[in-house]
């Protein structure tokens with residue numbers, strides 16, 4: 001994967017690159033790259049989330065307009081492509097990446113991203129990165145950064161991929177993982193869920209690597225999807241009766257009047273569809289007590305609560321993390337939702353619910369496109385702990401539902417152990433009747449053979465949500 005000829009030698013490391021243009025800009029004049037770098041540092045150092053940390057940084061520093069757009073592009077793009085950038089940077093360094101100072105590595109990733117995936121002139125990408133490295137790690141490291149980035153810039157992304165990718169025939173999953181900047185284990189779990197290592201896997205990974213449109217939920221009882229589309233300039237969603245897709249590049253959503261006035265919330269169309277399915281599957285008899293067993297931060301609780309309000313039902317929403325329970329409380333204010341800060345495995349609640357939605361904690365492989373950093377943060381070793389927790393929560397859901405009531409099991413991942421594995425086992429233990437969930441996704445194409453529903457970005461334009469339904473006996 002590496003060739004000594006390409007590696008910078010030590011002399012070269014110490015020699016600064018010749019400047020092709022005037023003096024280097026001082027950092028104060030480069031707020032976009034500084035913000036992107038600081039956001040990436042927060043992700044590496046504090047396990048921060050890009051979608052939370054970056055807007056705060058931009059607001060605090062009053063970065064707007066083109067600078068904000070550049071900072072956003074650089075932060076999201078670099079975080080999303082991190083593993084691929086590391087392979088390429090690693091091929092230009094004669095020591096393991098783990099030996100490179102973490103702040104320097106973040107700066108190199110930012111520089112490599114600009115060189116490989118933007119139209120920023122190479123000299124500007126290199127000079128701005130060297131500036132960051134000098135500020136962070138001292139001027140003696142500037143030459144090293146300069147030499148590494150000159151190595152990176154010797155080829156474009158396609159040429160690097162050709163050099164570094166495994167052979168497609170021999171290792172199709174490794175090839176597609178590398179070419180779509182995904183960890184191999186993620187590509188493998190997509191392949192297993194799709195039953196494909198060829199064109200469909202390629203389409204799924206490519207869709208997962210694309211920037212997703214923002215979806216809004218038009219809160220039932222408050223505003224229709226048509227009205228929301230008209231006031232936001234978006235399009236009515238193809239499948240969810242409450243969904244609107246915003247045009248790409250829509251500005252600061254906090255500015256949106258519909259969101260400020262609590263008529264709408266940001267919610268992927270797939271999340272809307274699974275919550276609707278959980279309320280549409282018919283129960284035998286009474287249908288007035290609903291339970292959302294893992295409710296934080298409250299997206300689906302808002303939809304359940306809004307639908308409950310129109311039908312005279314009430315919702316209990318359980319969330320174990322106090323600050324997330326507060327978010328549920330805030331999101332569902334004014335709706336018939338009671339929030340309980342409790343462990344869903346044994347909540348202090350009276351059972352006998354007509355419906356239980358279990359939107360379980362999961363690996364989140366189905367929403368990686370919306371969380372650029374989690375692609376590289378999640379590890380396969382996370383899965384066994386998650387499936388154990390999911391199984392315990394599912395057993396609790398079956399204890400809390402009444403005979404004839406519905407349990408909806410939802411996860412935002414296509415990983416088979418977390419989807420069919422957990423649900424198949426739980427339903428068998430509970431002796432419940434599995435429903436064909438496809439019936440409750442009317443008009444949604446390409447749902448396979450059932451009885452479970454797995455949505456996909458490349459098929460449905462949604463996150464890869466999984467939904468399974470059962471009626472308790």
Ligand SMILES: C[S@@+](CC[C@H](N)C(=O)[O-])C[C@H]1O[C@@H](n2cnc3c(N)ncnc32)[C@H](O)[C@@H]1O
Pocket residue numbers: 271293294295296297298299300301318319320321324342343344345359360361362
């Ligand atoms: C996938 S998220 C739920 C998303 C939520 N339904 C929504 O639409 O906004 C899973 C949630 O379960 C919570 N959680 C984890 N373990 C839990 C437990 N034992 N009991 C209750 N909630 C739990 C997590 O804190 C997280 O907020």
